[in-house]
Amino acid sequence: MSTVQPSPIVAPMTAEWRDFFALTKPRVMTLVIFTGLCGLLAAPGHVHPVLGFTAILCIAVAAGGAAALNMWWEADIDAGMKRTRHRPLPAGRMDPISARDFGVALSCGAVITMALAIGWLAAGILALSIFYYAWIYTVWLKPRTPQNIVIGGGAGAFPPLIGWIAVTGHITLMPVLLFLIIFLWTPPHFWALALFVQIDYSNVGIPMMPVVAGERSTRHQILGYAVVLLPLTLLPWWLGYTGRIYGLSALGLGLGFLALSAHVGLRRPLPADDAMTPEKRLFKYSILYLFVLFGMLVVDHLATTAGA
Structure with a gap:
């Protein structure tokens, strides 16, 4: 994990649902959901409304899981930054293991559901997007290179592609x-x-x-x-x-x-x-x-x- 020295953190308290929701970065997730939905609605062909809703839900849940893993890994970094120090982990409202397990559960659940409901191509790209953000960007690129956001930008670019595949089944x-x-x-x-x-x-x-x-x-x-x-x-x-x-x-x-x-x-x-x-x-x-x-x-x- 990061080597940045964290600010003093108070003893963890019992996390509320709001803290788990905050781990998903809801503001960022809104844009992810919207672009995924637009990709689905703009694609040629038709998809059953239930399957379409399931695809967008999986995109949203996967984005939330990746965000939770990002916050788990960067808890010490967030503690040292003014705009992020009040997040659940650096503020001491949640223990790291809960955040990690929450992120893994959301990510795995989204990919499995996408595979069963939509198909393995959409699920595979969804899994790639999670890995891209949680590992390639968060762990590898962000602390090492100023090109982090350039290369890491691919993580947020997958949703419309996945939405399109949910309808057409191909790229x-x-x-x-x-x-x-x-x-x-x-x-x-x-x-x-x-x-x-x-x-x-x-x-x-x-x-x-x-x-x-x-x-x-x-x-x-x-x-x-x-x-x-x-x-x-x-x-x-x-x-x-x-x-x-x-x-x-x-x-x-x-x-x-x-x-x-x-x-x-x-x-x-x-x-x-x-x-x-x-x-x-x-x-x-x-x-x-x-x-x-x-x-x-x-x-x-x-x-x-x-x-x-």
């Missing part, structure tokens, strides 16, 4: 493009956050990009990823997989993302008392961006299907 270019969109969206989204909490990462020895490469390099990389992301989001339209509803939405949203990224990439740091810096604006917009982009994908598919 085509379109769900791969959805995977790549989230994969390239993740670095500018997360680095925008890292820019205004970099002191936390520095204090616990996590080599996030702003800590290792500096603010200037991180800002330039945010802009670079935004430049590449825009044409990638338009590819489904250009290749004929979607219609104008998605295409024009992707163009408008992408230009907004690019404009905010340019403001971050080309600016000088403002005073610390600036309540809403460009980094915070980009971070908040990036969440809205992904929700609306994938939502328009579904709207476009429903409109196209209705007009067929």
Whole structure:
């Protein structure tokens, strides 16, 4: 486990259901569930509503299990960071074994259920996503390289791919493009956050990009990823997989993302008392961006299907 020295932790108390729920990182899980649902709804073909609900439930439970394992492993790191020190483990409201077992139970249950209800391809990719986040990103990449979030971004990009497979039973270019969109969206989204909490990462020895490469390099990389992301989001339209509803939405949203990224990439740091810096604006917009982009994908598919 991590070698960062934890802050003093009080004797563990009996954990409440809220603490177990907090281990699943519900805010992050919301975006995971939504993109998985959009992948399912935008896929060609039909799936029984019960099976569709089961697939999305498995994605949600697996994401929660992976998050719990992440918190179990990083309890000492979380204790040293201002924004995470009140989580159940560093705050002493839960013992590590309970958190670990909870994460394993959720992860295994989700994969087994997905295999039995949907199929082994969807279950295999779901298992890969858990392993990717809980081990490749959390244990291996995050404490070792500033490229942690770049490579680790794949963990959060699997849900729409899994949702698509739940309907079609196979992988085509379109769900791969959805995977790549989230994969390239993740670095500018997360680095925008890292820019205004970099002191936390520095204090616990996590080599996030702003800590290792500096603010200037991180800002330039945010802009670079935004430049590449825009044409990638338009590819489904250009290749004929979607219609104008998605295409024009992707163009408008992408230009907004690019404009905010340019403001971050080309600016000088403002005073610390600036309540809403460009980094915070980009971070908040990036969440809205992904929700609306994938939502328009579904709207476009429903409109196209209705007009067929």
